[in-house]
Amino acid sequence: MTEKPFDFMEGLTKKELIELDSCTRCNECLAWCPIQDVTDDRDASPPARIHAYKDFVERTHTLKGKLFSSGKVTAEELKSFKDSLWKCALCGTCGEVCTVGIDTKKLWWSVRRKLKESEVGCPEPLEKGPLQNYHKFRSPFPFPLGGKYKIWLPDDIELADKAEIGYYEGCGCTWDSPQMAEGAVRLLSSVGPFTMLDPDQSWCCGFPQLTGSGEWSIMAELVNHMVKAIADKGIKQFVISCPMCLDIVKYLWPYFYGEELPFEPLAIVELLAEWAEEGKLKFTKQIEETVTYHDPCAMARPFMGKPIIDAPRELLGTIPGIKLVDMDRHGKLSRCCGGAGGMRAVNSDVSANIAKELFLEAKRTGADTMLTNCPPCYLNLATRTHAAPNSVVEEWRNYDDPLKINDITQYLAALL
Ligand code: SF4
Ligand code: SF4
Ligand code: SF4
Structure with a gap:
């Protein structure tokens, strides 16, 4: 039985396919891209990447591509494209300045997800670790959740059993930047009672799935678990330190939950600005x-x-x-x-x-x-x-x- 060739188009939206065909190579984005600032690596620039992937699609899907080229993409080409795709901070600046309005941030994310399914996968440090860790620990980090608050939650901060204000630090704060979480809970507790999910119930928000290093298949389980845990705590405002978590919780969770979330997700700085203005x-x-x-x-x-x-x-x-x-x-x-x-x-x-x-x-x-x-x-x-x-x-x-x-x-x- 012959193996089905990798399909470069499958799973990309019509909008993304049109975007692949839209880059005029005006090079405006190069002046704003942080990678270009420090490397001058034109192979890792937005137009180079867009045209390379467009070429893969054309070669494997069009009559012209099949007649006038090999109709195939070599493993070497794919590997070099992967290197370019991961030499990108997903900062979205190229999309912000793009003269034809290409939403590059979503495009890079979609193409990363596509490539993960191909023979080249994603870079080794991110290939299996985050997903394996998720299955074991419910977070992309290789540590049990149970003791996570001990890392940063100060002894003098009291958590209410239930409260309308709930705080979520996200795995990134706990394992990488606990200083952020400590600052947040000190400010929250200076105003009034707040709660947090029990540590072993406080799973990852799912952001690694977006970056192309994980799997979409876990999202429904993750979201349903988290929404129930948050509702059980009586939380009405779910206050988040990590902006990636906030984006996922606020805009992606409702898709997997199937309806509006029974609480309002908001950034810690939004709530604090409101409280400061009100004098609280x-x-x-x-x-x-x-x-x-x-x-x-x-x-x-x-x-x-x-x-x-x-x-x-x-x-x-x-x-x-x-x-x-x-x-x-x-x-x-x-x-x-x-x-x-x-x-x-x-x-x-x-x-x-x-x-x-x-x-x-x-x-x-x-x-x-x-x-x-x-x-x-x-x-x-x-x-x-x-x-x-x-x-x-x-x-x-x-x-x-x-x-x-x-x-x-x-x-x-x-x-x-
Ligand atoms: S998203 Fe990537 S390619 Fe675009 S400006 Fe940021 S680093 Fe450069
Ligand atoms: S600004 Fe947009 S159209 Fe111009 S080169 Fe960059 S991605 Fe292409
Ligand atoms: S951004 Fe959300 S996902 Fe990253 S690690 Fe954070 S908590 Fe998990």
């Missing part, structure tokens, strides 16, 4: 500082939801001693930190160099501190943690400068 969130300590805010890609250019750009600025604006200055590139066009899209695991040297570019942009504002609010940003900018360290990463780790970097909730919790 009070700070007792004084500060005199110039601060710049890095809009994480997942907030400025989310996969599915609306950008969250004003809330962190409104929140900081309620504190008299803080002077907020924006970087040249901020809001929807903020620079990427290089920490997401699997970059720290797959291309850690490129990731570290991108982080440094953002750091230098923040320095040009003259700020004392750069704040952000996303686990990969925190890792790449503040703790500078990479799965595969190398000399470039080491240089970034040792880069010393008076500009401080912090998570916005950790920073504000110190002012309570």
